[in-house]
Amino acid sequence: MIEFQHVFKSYGQGRSILADISFKVSAGEFVYVAGPSGAGKSTLLKLIGGLEPASRGSIQVNGQRLENLSPRARPYLRRAVGVILQDTHLLYDRSVMDNVLLPLAVTGLASGVSRARARAALEKVGLSAKENAPPIELSGGEQQRLAIARAIVNRPAILIADEPTASLDRETARRIMAVFKDFNRVGVTTVIASHDDELMAEYATRAFKIDPGRFADSAERRAPTHNNIVTNQILARNEPSLGGSS
């Protein structure tokens, strides 16, 4: 579903943020990416979402190689990967409904179909009652749920989220994670960047730990070579949902 092979990333002429990263995420997994501030978690998510190009190496997402993706294939990638960035980029001068309709605007769906889909997305995140409100009237947790609704309205195969619980209290954070888990249960491959190991351990099936310094991937038993340690740890408590018992 997601495969990185010897991926390097630097911005401009700067140092490598990610160096020789290789990993695979299978369909239906729930992975979280950990690591200290500046380690490159957001960068990793942006590479998966095709929002930043790799400097070297090969990235495959949902069957497509990103390094030679044609401009025509780009919208399909956008639809296959739902993205929730740290700054949710909500449109504060539009309604909740309009925010969720936005990604559907380019799909050519009839407006009735789009509205029905947007309603279904809002229902899934528990925001049906707020569809006419402006996002500014929503709490932090509700705004995060709106960002999730907007990310899943195109029914992506993969959902990536950057620190979606960062500024939320424990109970609200758990509610957000439960929303992600619900989507993951129906097969959406989920990758979340987070500092919150304890919370993530409750939901994720695997942890990638990026440590700027050296590189190793314990699951593949590789010797440390380059700049980043990616400890790839299976979280035994949470079985992958696809093909699993739940």
Ligand SMILES: Nc1ncnc2c1ncn2[C@@H]1O[C@H](COP(=O)(O)OP(=O)(O)OP(=O)(O)O)[C@@H](O)[C@H]1O
């Ligand atoms: N667009 C950019 N241009 C130049 N440098 C960047 C850019 N985006 C990120 N960086 C740099 O890349 C490094 C990794 O940043 P990134 O945001 O990926 O880390 P992070 O692990 O997500 O950090 P945090 O936990 O603080 O969000 C940082 O040194 C950052 O300054």
